[in-house]
Amino acid sequence: MIKTDSIKYQLLEMVGLCGEFPSGQLNRLIESDSYAEKVVTDLKQSKLIRTHYKDGLRGYRLTKRAKELLLSQNPCRFQNYLTGNAETNLIRSELPRRLRLHQKAETYLTLSHAGIPFFPDEKPLLFSESSEAATFPVRSLPLFYSSREIKNLGASTTKIKNSRCIGILMAPHCVYAVYNTGNTLLKWEYKTEVRLNAFLQHYLQGLPYHGPPTVYAIMTGSDMDMAFRLLTSTGGYKKTLFMLDTSYEHFYFLPNNSYGEYLLRLLVQPQRMMQLNQLLLSDCFPQREDLPIEHDGIDSQENPILLAYDFDMQRINRFNTGLNVYGLSGNLICFDFQLPCLKKYLTADIHFSSIDFQKFKRRFFNEP
Known part of the structure; x- marks a missing residue:
């Protein structure tokens, strides 16, 4: 049995939450390369993870045995991720879908190192079609809710279903819509992101903010070279790629590395x-x-x-x-x-x- 406070279990949890964990991000979870290699080897030998390599993209996926282990240990945390038709359970092989899973993993690692809760059982239920959203004090923030959790609201999220937002980070003084552009320019549709901004202001008023919250945005990316590409982008030939527009008054960039982790810690601590x-x-x-x-x-x-x-x-x-x-x-x-x-x-x-x-x-x- 793997101890729940071990690094092996942490890796299994991250793979379970993301569907596929990028091998290139392993050093952010386990600093020592030799120890990381040992952890992966042990989990493979225990038939808990396997490597998936296609289209030049390498990642780790859970085996059926690992899914059963996580579900038995913590059903509240993994029920919606490792059962049924969930994207993280039945993973499609198309490159764009796999890239999105890898980008989720990058974002979760940044949140994890910044000490921001993101597992569903670590925070109040906020987006649910069947029950009233929980009310909670501002002092319990920051908290992160994934786009998947937001879409639990059902039909009311139809107009924002094409948003490129990975989730929302609720800070004491504002809400951040979080995006990850990775190492390429993100696809971008201005009207959809404006609708997301309006939706968040409407839905989150009083939960836990007094009145509609201020909504800003955070873009994460591979490195500061990516920041330069974002700043200078004109949207590409068909104007379908990211460019700075008026969808958010403030749009912060942070790299998915230790620099970005500390920047994120600052952005959620206004004092x-x-x-x-x-x-x-x-x-x-x-x-x-x-x-x-x-x-x-x-x-x-x-x-x-x-x-x-x-x-x-x-x-x-x-x-x-x-x-x-x-x-x-x-x-x-x-x-x-x-x-x-x-x-x-x-x-x-x-x-x-x-x-x-x-x-x-x-x-x-x-x-x-």
């Missing part, structure tokens, strides 16, 4: 972000109401300053456009790992200041 903002702007003058561009403060030379460490693509774009339109110089503050992408993208006269990510981690999270 901690406020502390960081105050520290970064401590030597600056406040915003000028008569300055018609996006900015967070003014430096001693009367140049606008933008805090871009949260990598809000909308604000970064508006700042760059505003400086160009008004012929101004500006200052931009970001993390060191974001710097190459921003220098490559921004066209205005901008002075860059970077935050040492390792020092930030030590100071704000007391971690080495």
Whole structure:
């Protein structure tokens, strides 16, 4: 019997939740390559997982025996994932479907390392066609609900069924619609995502927010090179791919790696972000109401300053456009790992200041 607190069981759970776990993400779950190899070998020998390789995509899938094990250990967690016609139970072999399962795994790993609950039995039932949604206090947030859980509402989600959203992250101060573009530009339909935004504001008012919640978006992707592609995308030849539009006022990008995990921890802790903002702007003058561009403060030379460490693509774009339109110089503050992408993208006269990510981690999270 595998212990439920073991790394082997954690891997089985992740495979069960995603349907197929990408082999390339194994190092994010198990840091040691040699130990990861041993874990996979042991699970294969126990006939609990198998490797599926097709179209250049390699992943791990559960065997029937493993599904029975997870269902017996925790039926509440896996009933909707490992029985019937669920996409995670009867996995189709088409490449786009498998890629979506792999992208779910990447997102769940980022959520897991950020300490955000996402298993269905770890949170109140919020989306159900048959019963009243649970009410719960804001202090119990953040929580993540997958698009699959949202679609449990049935017919009322018909208009948003083609959304590319992987799920929603409910933070104390707002709701984030979460997307994963992987290492290619995501397909995108503006009207569908606008409908999702409106649906979330309507459905989540009072659950647990007072009135309609503010809805922002988070895009995750493979690395910061992908962020550059998103910022510069014009939608492709047929305008069917992602491009920055007005579907969300704020659209944050974070990579699916340790950098992104800490960024996510910041985005769900508004008080901690406020502390960081105050520290970064401590030597600056406040915003000028008569300055018609996006900015967070003014430096001693009367140049606008933008805090871009949260990598809000909308604000970064508006700042760059505003400086160009008004012929101004500006200052931009970001993390060191974001710097190459921003220098490559921004066209205005901008002075860059970077935050040492390792020092930030030590100071704000007391971690080495």
